[in-house]
Structure formats: C-alpha cells, structure tokens
Amino acid sequence: MYDPRPTKYPMPVQDPERRRNSFGEVALGYDEETAVKEASRCLHCKARPCMNGCPVSVRIPDFIAEIAAGNFEGAYGIIAETSSLPAVCGRVCPQEKQCEKFCVRGGKGEPVGIGRLERFAADYHYAHAKEGTDLPARNGHRVAVVGSGPAGLACAGELAKRGCEVTVFEALHEAGGVLMYGIPEFRLPKEIVEREIGRLRSLGVKIETDSVIGRLYTVEELKTELGFEAVFLGTGAGLPRFMGIKGEGAKGVFSANEYLTRANLMKAYEEDSETPIYRGKRVAVVGGGNVAMDAARMARRLGAEVTIVYRRGMEELPARREEVEHAKEEGIAFRLLANPVEILTDGDNNAIGLKCVEMELGQPDGSGRRSPVARVGSEFTIEADCVIMALGTSPNPLIRATTEGLATGPHGEIAADEEGRTSLEGVFAGGDAVTGSATVILAMGAGKRAAESIIRYLKGRK
Amino acid sequence: MVRILTRRELNPNVTMIEVEAPRIAEKALAGQFVILRVDGRGERIPLTIAGTDRERGAVAVIFQVVGGTTMALNEKRAGDTLADFVGPLGNPTDIAGVKKAVVVGGGVGCAIALPVARRLKEAGAAVHSVIGFRSKEFVILAEEFRALSDSFAVTTDDGIFGERGNVCLPLKKLLEEETFDAVYAIGPLPMMKFVAAATEPYRVRTIASMNPIMIDGTGMCGCCRVRVGGEMKFACVDGPDFDAHKIDFDEAIARNRAYLSFEAEARERHCNLYKKENN
Ligand SMILES: Cc1cc2nc3c(=O)[nH]c(=O)nc-3n(C[C@H](O)[C@H](O)[C@H](O)COP(=O)(O)OP(=O)(O)OC[C@H]3O[C@@H](n4cnc5c(N)ncnc54)[C@H](O)[C@@H]3O)c2cc1C
Numbered sequence: 223m224y225d226p227r228p229t230k231y232p233m234p235v236q237d238p239e240r241r242r243n244s245f246g247e248v249a250l251g252y253d254e255e256t257a258v259k260e261a262s263r264c265l266h267c268k269a270r271p272c273m274n275g276c277p278v279s280v281r282i283p284d285f286i287a288e289i290a291a292g293n294f295e296g297a298y299g300i301i302a303e304t305s306s307l308p309a310v311c312g313r314v315c316p317q318e319k320q321c322e323k324f325c326v327r328g329g330k331g332e333p334v335g336i337g338r339l340e341r342f343a344a345d346y347h348y349a350h351a352k353e354g355t356d357l358p359a360r361n362g363h364r365v366a367v368v369g370s371g372p373a374g375l376a377c378a379g380e381l382a383k384r385g386c387e388v389t390v391f392e393a394l395h396e397a398g399g400v401l402m403y404g405i406p407e408f409r410l411p412k413e414i415v416e417r418e419i420g421r422l423r424s425l426g427v428k429i430e431t432d433s434v435i436g437r438l439y440t441v442e443e444l445k446t447e448l449g450f451e452a453v454f455l456g457t458g459a460g461l462p463r464f465m466g467i468k469g470e471g472a473k474g475v476f477s478a479n480e481y482l483t484r485a486n487l488m489k490a491y492e493e494d495s496e497t498p499i500y501r502g503k504r505v506a507v508v509g510g511g512n513v514a515m516d517a518a519r520m521a522r523r524l525g526a527e528v529t530i531v532y533r534r535g536m537e538e539l540p541a542r543r544e545e546v547e548h549a550k551e552e553g554i555a556f557r558l559l560a561n562p563v564e565i566l567t568d569g570d571n572n573a574i575g576l577k578c579v580e581m582e583l584g585q586p587d588g589s590g591r592r593s594p595v596a597r598v599g600s601e602f603t604i605e606a607d608c609v610i611m612a613l614g615t616s617p618n619p620l621i622r623a624t625t626e627g628l629a630t631g632p633h634g635e636i637a638a639d640e641e642g643r644t645s646l647e648g649v650f651a652g653g654d655a656v657t658g659s660a661t662v663i664l665a666m667g668a669g670k671r672a673a674e675s676i677i678r679y680l681k682g683r684k
Numbered sequence: 685m686v687r688i689l690t691r692r693e694l695n696p697n698v699t700m701i702e703v704e705a706p707r708i709a710e711k712a713l714a715g716q717f718v719i720l721r722v723d724g725r726g727e728r729i730p731l732t733i734a735g736t737d738r739e740r741g742a743v744a745v746i747f748q749v750v751g752g753t754t755m756a757l758n759e760k761r762a763g764d765t766l767a768d769f770v771g772p773l774g775n776p777t778d779i780a781g782v783k784k785a786v787v788v789g790g791g792v793g794c795a796i797a798l799p800v801a802r803r804l805k806e807a808g809a810a811v812h813s814v815i816g817f818r819s820k821e822f823v824i825l826a827e828e829f830r831a832l833s834d835s836f837a838v839t840t841d842d843g844i845f846g847e848r849g850n851v852c853l854p855l856k857k858l859l860e861e862e863t864f865d866a867v868y869a870i871g872p873l874p875m876m877k878f879v880a881a882a883t884e885p886y887r888v889r890t891i892a893s894m895n896p897i898m899i900d901g902t903g904m905c906g907c908c909r910v911r912v913g914g915e916m917k918f919a920c921v922d923g924p925d926f927d928a929h930k931i932d933f934d935e936a937i938a939r940n941r942a943y944l945s946f947e948a949e950a951r952e953r954h955c956n957l958y959k960k961e962n963n
C-alpha cells in the first residue's frame with residue numbers, strides 16, 4: 223500500500239546532549255514497522271532513476287518492494303547481489319548525492335530513505351541469518367590483495383567466492399582500512415566491520431596484518447618470491463595534506479588522520495588505552511568534508527569546544543548532510559568563508575590560536591564550483607589550543623616509491639583503467655589508491671570490478 | 685604475535701631483545717626500523733633494527749626505558765610474546781659511494797649507529813667512531829664499536845670513562861685532521877643538532893637519523909613530520925635519515941615533547957619499574 227507521507231519517517235537517534243560524551247552509534251536504525259512504512263513511500267517508477275545514482279547499481283526499487291512486503295531477508299539478498307558491504311554503505315554513503323538525489327519523491331518533500339532501508343535490511347540479515355560456511359570450490363589460483371579497506375575487502379571477497387586462494391596483506395594491526403581507523407564508532411560501529419572481515423575469513427581468505435608491502439615484500443616479490451599469480455593494490459589515499467602555513471609544526475597541531483587514528487584504532491579515548499590523545503579545550507578543525515566532521519565530533523566527545531573552519535559556505539560543505547546536521551546538534555560551531563593563514567604559538571611552540579582571513583565566493587570555475595577569494599584586511603583570530611587539519615589526502619606513497627614500472631598520475635595516484643589494470647602485468651588496482659580520496663561505495667565497486675578482471679586474466683593465462 | 689627469543693640488559697636503562705621474525709630478518713637493512721605493540725591495548729612504538737640473524741630468523745632491537753611502553757617491554761622475558769612487530773620500515777641508511785666515514789652515536793642511539801657502522805665496514809669503507817654517554821654506567825656497545833672501527837673515541841659528560849665532554853670534541857679533532865665523505869649522527873636530538881653545527885664549517889655531508897613520534901609508519905598520519913630544508917617530510921617514509929644541515933631541529937625537539945604530561949601519568953602507573961636516563 224502506497225504511503226503518501228511527504229517526509230521520511232524519522233530515524234531514531236541518541237539524544238544530542240547525551241551523545242556529547244558517548245562513543246556509541248548516533249543513528250539507531252528503523253524497527254521493522256517503520257521500515258515497512260518507509261518502504262511503502264516508494265512510487266516504483268518505471269524509469270528507476272534512483273538506480274542511476276547508485277555507483278554499483280543496486281536494484282533499489284526491488285529491494286524496497288521486498289521490505290514493504292515484509293520479506294526482509296529477500297531484500298538483503300537483492301542488495302548483496304551487487305554490494306559487498308551493505309551494512310556499511312547504508313550508514314556512510316552520501317545518499318543525498320547518489321540514489322536519493324534522483325528519487326522522484328524528493329521533488330515535493332523528501333526522497334525515500336533508501337540508505338536507511340539498506341541499513342535496515344543488512345542489520346536484519348545479520349541479526350537473523352545463519353551464514354553457511356560452505357567453502358567455494360577452489361580453482362587453484364593464488365591472488366594477493368594489498369590493503370584491507372573497502373576496495374581490498376570487496377576484491378578479496380569476490381575472488382574467494384570464485385574459488386581463488388586469497389591472502390590480504392594489511393600494514394596496520396587491524397584490517398578494515400578507513401572503516402577501522404578513520405570513521406568513528408559513533409557513525410560506524412567497529413563490530414560491523416569486524417563482522418565483514420569474519421565473513422571473508424569464513425570464505426577462506428587469509429588476512430596478514432602487520433605486513434607493509436613495499437618494505438616487507440615488494441609487489442614484484444609477491445609474484446616472484448611468494449608465487450601469487452595476480453596482485454590487487456587497494457592501498458587507499460591516506461597521505462594527509464597540510465597547508466604549508468606558519469605554525470603547522472607546533473604542538474597541538476594534528477592531521478585528522480592522526481587524531482582519528484589515535485581515537486579509533488588505538489582507542490585512545492578509553493581509560494585503559496596506552497595511546498595518548500591530546501585533549502584540547504578549544505579545538506579548531508580546518509576543512510569541510512566527512513573527515514572534518516568526524517574529527518570535530520570526536521573532539522567534542524573528548525570534551526572540547528569545537529569550531530569548524532571552512533573556506534566556502536554551508537551549501538558547499540562536501541560532508542554528508544546528515545553528519546553536518548548531527549555536528550550542529552552536538553553544539554559544534556561553524557566558521558564558514560574563513561581560511562587559516564597562520565597558526566599562532568606561544569613561546570614553547572604550543573598552538574594558541576588560528577589566524578584566518580574572511581573569504582568570499584568568486585565566479586564559478588571550470589568545475590562549476592565557486593572558488594573562494596580572500597577579502598583584503600579581514601584578518602581575525604580564533605582561539606585554539608588544538609588545530610586539526612582535515613584538508614584531504616593523497617594516495618599512500620609506499621607502493622609507488624617501491625614498485626618499478628608502475629605508472630602513476632600527477633598526484634601519486636596509481637594509473638588503472640576501468641577494469642583495474644595497471645601498467646604492470648598481473649597487477650591491478652582500485653579504490654582511493656587510484657581515484658584519490660572518494661567514497662566507500664566507489665572503492666568497493668572498484669574492488670569488485672577488479673576481481674572480475676583478475677578472474678579473466680587468470681583464465682587467459684591457463 | 686611474535687616471540688621473544690633472548691633478552692639481555694646492556695645497562696641499567698637499556699635492554700636488548702631478539703624477536704622471532706624471520707620475514708623481517710630476511711629483508712632488513714641497516715637504518716630501518718620496526719614498530720611494535722607489547723599487548724593488545726598498547727601503543728605502537730618505533731625501534732630501530734639493531735641486528736639480524738637470518739639463520740635463526742631473529743631480529744634484535746635495543747631500547748631505552750623512557751615511558752610506559754618501553755617499561756612494559758622491559759618486563760617481558762625470553763619466551764614471552766609481543767602483540768605486533770611490523771617491519772622493516774623506513775629507508776635503509778644511504779652508504780653509496782662512502783669510502784671514509786665518521787659514525788657518531790649518543791646514548792641509546794649507539795644501538796642504531798652500530799649496524800650503520802657495520803654495514804659501512806662490510807662495504808669496505810673506513811669507519812671512525814665517536815660515541816658519547818652521560819656517565820660510565822650508561823655506556824653500551826663500546827667494545828663492539830672499538831672492534832670494528834679504524835679509530836675510536838668514547839666520551840662521558842663527567843669524564844669518568846673515556847674523554848670528558850661531548851662527542852663534538854673528538855669529532856672536530858677528526859675533521860681537522862682528515863677529510864671524510866660523510867658523518868652519520870644518531871642520538872638524542874640536541875646531540876644531532878650540535879653535530880650538525882660542528883660539521884657545517886667543514887662542508888662534510890652529514891646525515892642525522894630522526895626519531896619523531898610515530899603511529900602507523902606508512903605515511904598515513906603525518907605525526908612523524910619533520911621540516912627539512914623548509915619542506916615538510918614524513919620520517920617514516922621519506923626518512924628516517926635526512927641531511928642534518930637542513931633539519932629544523934628546534935621544531936623537532938619541541939614536537940617530541942608533545943605528550944610529556946600524558947607520559948608522566950603513564951610512568952606513574954608503572955612507577956615502581958621506572959628508571960630513567962635523561963638523554
Ligand atoms: C574520517 C573519514 C571519514 C569518511 N567518511 C566517509 C563517509 O561517510 N562515506 C563515504 O562513502 N566515504 C567516507 N570516507 C572515505 C572512504 O572511507 C574511503 O573512500 C574508502 O575507505 C577508500 O577505500 P580503499 O579501500 O580504497 O582505501 P582505505 O580504506 O584507505 O584502505 C587502504 C588500506 O590499505 C592499507 N595499506 C596502505 N598501504 C599499504 C601497504 N604498503 N601495504 C599494506 N597495506 C597498506 C592501509 O593501512 C589501509 O588499511 C571517509 C574517510 C575518512 C578518512
């Protein structure tokens with residue numbers, strides 16, 4: 223039965239007051255009844271515009287129909303045909319720029335809550351389904367996957383399902399990539415990531431943590447010494463950028479990656495963790511993406527007054543809408559159209575403030591974005607004993623520095639075609655390592671596509 | 685999980701352990717380091733590879749007890765395990781074309797300097813060593829250095845052992861008398877800063893091994909950033925060795941103290957085991 227309600231059924235969330243000190247997940251998810259109601263808002267248009275917005279073409283109207291009919295497991299099955307990480311993507315995809323952007327219901331009122339429904343179906347599945355542990359029949363091919371972020375995980379999962387013997391090499395002590403070290407618990411519970419990794423293990427995938435490729439083994443050695451027939455590089459884009467302004471080397475200045483890694487991977491916020499985290503009283507976060515929101519909200523939970531400093535306006539914030547809303551609810555201040563020019567320090571090289579200039583948006587550039595220009599004489603200072611730089615990242619440097627013959631682009635990204643083939647035979651790549659920092663779903667899609675192409679390559683060799 | 689094979693105390697503050705890590709032993713070169721975690725709740729700390737034994741699959745590290753993690757590490761015995769041991773990380777020390785070198789080690793830095801001296805020697809270079817300590821009881825590896833060096837000097841601040849003063853005096857004497865292709869300085873930041881200043885007038889290539897605070901060791905967090913020649917470099921992937929004449933030592937010294945108060949707390953927790961040498 224069609225539900226004409228113009229807006230999404232509200233998502234239950236943890237109380238904003240309480241979550242300032244809570245590291246638990248903020249959005250709590252639909253119950254069955256609400257999910258069915260929300261699913262009934264779908265018009266089932268013939269053209270299926272939502273699917274065009276999905277980077278991996280999930281059959282959205284079909285899975286929504288299953289939810290509306292109360293067949294939640296069936297809904298999950300449909301999503302899982304094309305997505306390897308539904309519980310993750312339902313939580314972190316920028317739906318307002320993808321599927322939901324094209325939803326006809328969004329024309330008047332709000333689009334169908336596709337992300338929320340995806341999350342519901344995935345959570346339902348994990349709560350109820352018993353996964354078979356049938357190992358796929360082995361095809362005798364051995365493949366190495368470097369990096370265990372969404373790209374590596376998706377690639378490894380797909381290859382394992384096709385019968386390849388897969389080993390994932392991960393530099394850190396835990397698998398999961400950004401899902402583990404970057405995106406905080408309050409947005410993506412680590413339990414979900416661990417479950418995905420457990421699923422891969424049950425498919426027979428070997429995961430070797432503490433293994434830095436390029437140092438321990440080069441890509442070449444993975445093939446020659448360890449005998450892997452193909453290698454997939456999903457090493458991500460973790461190299462943080464800095465602004466190059468005065469004072470960036472001061473104490474109290476961090477990259478968002480450092481701050482979030484200390485908090486998420488090293489659990490620095492927990493009482494018994496040995497890893498220190500700098501508990502600033504006044505924290506300024508520079509940047510406007512998801513990373514900036516996460517760092518700001520983490521700092522807030524660690525007890526700070528937090529200001530986000532961004533050089534464009536509210537409309538231009540690249541972060542997921544929902545995260546911006548949550549950040550505001552949690553009392554984070556936004557200083558928009560402002561750009562730092564210097565980090566002020568005391569005599570002992572501690573950060574004490576951020577000197578900024580006001581910006582105004584000029585004419586749209588080639589990409590249609592209006593680029594900000596500084597207003598002369600508009601300098602002002604924000605007090606801050608901690609400054610977190612969330613200015614974006616570039617592809618991780620180690621592989622390109624240690625792999626001879628691997629073609630890379632101007633920003634250090636690994637050059638790969640649509641199918642993930644690099645300049646080296648038998649070496650494939652995908653995810654942020656190829657595109658620069660992008661999204662979980664794009665990385666996952668690239669990993670899956672590369673797996674297909676690896677299978678073709680292996681067949682061609684035999 | 686990796687197992688500790690052997691453990692030996694070199695002085696009251698400095699301990700050497702050998703860890704079973706055959707893959708790392710196979711690949712490691714002088715100047716590279718590992719990152720380890722003692723247990724699942726622990727911090728990740730970098731330690732330089734002090735030696736390898738490929739046959740036994742052993743990797744040696746030598747560490748000074750300075751804070752929580754090194755204290756916890758010092759409590760471990762042969763047969764115990766460590767949660768993580770990652771490496772080899774960083775670039776090996778560049779010895780290409782060096783025929784005659786001075787290796788300067790300070791304090792626990794001597795543990796890092798020794799494999800560099802050894803590798804130079806194996807490559808056929810003449811090696812002159814100058815090592816320095818606060819006092820006699822902290823002297824480590826002096827015999828090892830003496831045995832492989834073409835000339836050898838050891839200093840202590842109080843002069844009870846070796847020459848009195850710091851490493852710069854014997855170093856300057858060497859530089860006055862002869863010309864060298866390179867000087868390798870490995871030790872506390874203030875020492876490396878002084879060595880850099882001492883060698884500058886002689887225009888001899890000087891390489892310092894930087895030891896900033898690190899987390900991942902793969903270029904992902906940026907906390908190991910050091911300013912070299914006005915540019916920001918990441919010690920874990922671009923280093924740890926840099927041209928000493930271009931390093932902004934003052935910034936590096938300030939940055940290394942970033943977590944001082946937190947460490948004081950961690951020390952409290954382990955206080956009955958705490959022993960400290962202030963270098
Ligand atoms: C804080 C933060 C918040 C984000 N929020 C969102 C969001 O809400 N929605 C969204 O869609 N996207 C978000 N993103 C972006 C998204 O997480 C990434 O686009 C995605 O994780 C990229 O996946 P990947 O597999 O390519 O790389 P990564 O997830 O970066 O994984 C790469 C892995 O490779 C490992 N590695 C690197 N070098 C080596 C080596 N030499 N040897 C072995 N292993 C190596 C790394 O340790 C890492 O585990 C966010 C990113 C961050 C940092």
Ligand SMILES: Cc1cc2nc3c(=O)[nH]c(=O)nc-3n(C[C@H](O)[C@H](O)[C@H](O)COP(=O)(O)OP(=O)(O)OC[C@H]3O[C@@H](n4cnc5c(N)ncnc54)[C@H](O)[C@@H]3O)c2cc1C
Pocket residue numbers: 717727729730731732733745746747748749750751752753754755792795796894895896897898924940941942943944947950
């Ligand atoms: C590439 C590299 C190689 C290293 N090799 C060795 C080695 O071979 N042997 C060895 O004993 N140490 C080495 N260090 C230093 C070692 O990593 C630190 O002493 C260790 O992290 C301290 O941990 P902790 O928890 O015991 O002390 P903390 O509680 O973290 O610190 C205690 C005291 O040590 C200082 N400190 C913290 N981190 C560092 C650091 N990275 N360098 C210098 N001082 C620091 C703090 O300011 C504080 O005063 C190396 C560091 C790097 C980056």
Ligand code: FES
Pocket residue numbers: 897898899900901902903904905906907908909918919920921
């Ligand atoms: S240790 Fe994180 S970038 Fe070097």
